[in-house]
Amino acid sequence: MKSSKISRKDEIAKIKEKMIELFFFANGVLAIVVLIGIFYLLLSEGLPTFREVSIKEFLTSTRWNPVSYSNPEYGIVGMIVSTLMVTFGSLILSVPLGIACAAYLAEVAKPKEREILKPIIEMLASIPSVVIGFLGIVMVGPMIARIFNLSNGLNAINGSILLGVMALPTIISISEDAISSVPEEYKQASLALGTNSWHTLIKVTLPAALSGITAAVMLGMGRAIGETMAVLMATGNAPAFPKSFFGSIRTLTATIAIELGEVPYNTTHYYSLFAVGAVLFVMTFMINLVSDIVLHKYGEGEN
């Protein structure tokens, strides 16, 4: 097609186009660089912890007391248990409610209702976590204290409720996508057999959307594990090993938030908080990766 004599001008234009593409490519690759960079920095700042602390103590001890002068202790089991407590507590609230809401939006709600509910859920998602944490102190806390007759309501239940509310929009929107992408034929086949829409929803549509719903729940879980401000403000933050849902707990995220502001740079305590961050990163990364694989296992649609 081209003439055999390519002019200099064409060549320059071609190089220019190539450079432009390369520039956009570099911006795209930045996402990979940042992700690797985060992990690298967490490791490089976190690993010096283990010059003074054994990995075994870090991962198996329940005692966290880095500021002790004579015998500092660096066990994160208490924090991990705390984190898992509020995370699973939040799922008890958000999973049934979220899936029910998603099913309603996808299969039952009239267009008018959807038009009202969707922005409401978007607005709920946009409320800053610090505001949710604040409400945990001023509203949910006193309520819990009154109901269970406790001296204060800053505990794992409070954190679970707040995280549940925060996980709801994630679980709803992704489950809804999963439910509405179940092929119409499945539902029609079921209805043609004489079942009603409820039966079809429960026995056909929801099971068909199960993988997507699972991914939604996992993403909600990842969000709950990584959430900082709400649990920091509403769970009491006692560093002791958690005793029950009615007691004060202190999550991985809250520990970093509380202690990192005060420690001197480049001390074992400082490094250990990055190590906690690395544990947090690995936990959420794994959960996100699995849900990602579930959601995008048929990657053909992507370019």
Next chain:
Amino acid sequence: MEKSEVNQDINQQVEKEVNVGQVKMGSNDLKQKIGFAILRLSSWIMLIILAVILYDIITKGIGVINLEFLTQSPRRGMTEGGIWPAIMGTVFVTMITAIVSLPVGVFAAIYLNEYARKGKITRLIRMAIRNLAGVPSIVYGLFGLALFVSGLGLGRSILSAGLTLGLMTLPVTITASEEALKAVPNSYRQGSLALGVSKWYSIRTNVLPYAIPGILTGGILGLSRAAGETAPILFTGAAFSLPRLPSSLSSQFMALPYHLYILSTQHHSIEKVRPIAYGTALVLITLVLIMNLGAILIRAKFRNSDR
């Protein structure tokens, strides 16, 4: 059965049979009614949650909102005065976030939607973006501390905080921009390419302009999240209390979310400053919701004018 007396076509026959069937399955019908009622209730609980949150903050926060509260610095250990430096600190840091996040986000989206071919690297980039979206905000805070504050020597400053928030919002801006580019019909590209212009020229003149409303919508939504974030700025530049606005990029700054955190947990007389905390929460929520509303309006306007 009244209906069937009025209608006289075949449909009537079918309807009748269905009705008979449903009479037989009366218990299933009841189940469906109850089931759907539960689903509907679950959905409307969202409205109740949102209403309770907004009601509490508005009714208890509105009392302290006045001109002084919005335009003065805190006084007497934050028990008096206003939150002006916190408002402006949040505005400034969000602007830096936008400067960091929007161009990179749009460029990356242009690559993914206009240039990228199917392949390993493209898949990897997409996976990285989705995973970045799930990295906890406090981890971004650690990253910002290690990279910007101590690594690059920017110190605890509004620049470090803005850069950290910028990276954090990147997944949102990339995804939103890509959606916007994807919505531009392919014929726009082909039309200009057929005239012999270069690819970049075609993108610049015939694709990007049509994607801008969508990019703005997503960008503003991402920024509204950044404006409300606390964890990433805890160690990268937010200050307890400052009488003045940040004077340069290397100054520390006050921010609304951090101020609310301080007022509700770290203050020496928490009960006394509670009304101010409510007022701060109200201002923060208003700011975030206005940004969201702006984004929604842009989206709505774009839809009406374009389709």
